[in-house]
Amino acid sequence: MVRVDGLPESAAELFRDRSFCSVRCLRAFCLESLETLDSLDTRQARDVVTDLHELYQAMAQAFAQILSGA
Numbered sequence: 001m002v003r004v005d006g007l008p009e010s011a012a013e014l015f016r017d018r019s020f021c022s023v024r025c026l027r028a029f030c031l032e033s034l035e036t037l038d039s040l041d042t043r044q045a046r047d048v049v050t051d052l053h054e055l056y057q058a059m060a061q062a063f064a065q066i067l068s069g070a
Helices: 009-015 023-040 043-048 052-069
Strands: none
Touching: 009 052, 023 052
16 A cells, blocks of 8 residues: 655645555546646636645645655
C-alpha cells in the first residue's frame, strides 16, 4: 500500500485517509484530480471559490514530487 504524507495542507485533504495499491494508482488519482480541478478552475469559479486555484497548484506540486520520488 502507498500512502501520501507531507503535502501542503490544501492538497493534503485530498489524500487524507487514502491509500493506494501502487504508485501507478497514485499517479492515476493525481492526474484525474488535476483534470477535475482544471475544469473547475475558471475565472468565474475564482470569484466564488478563492482557494480553488491554490488547490490546483498544490495538487500539481504534489504530483511533481510523486513523480520525482518514484
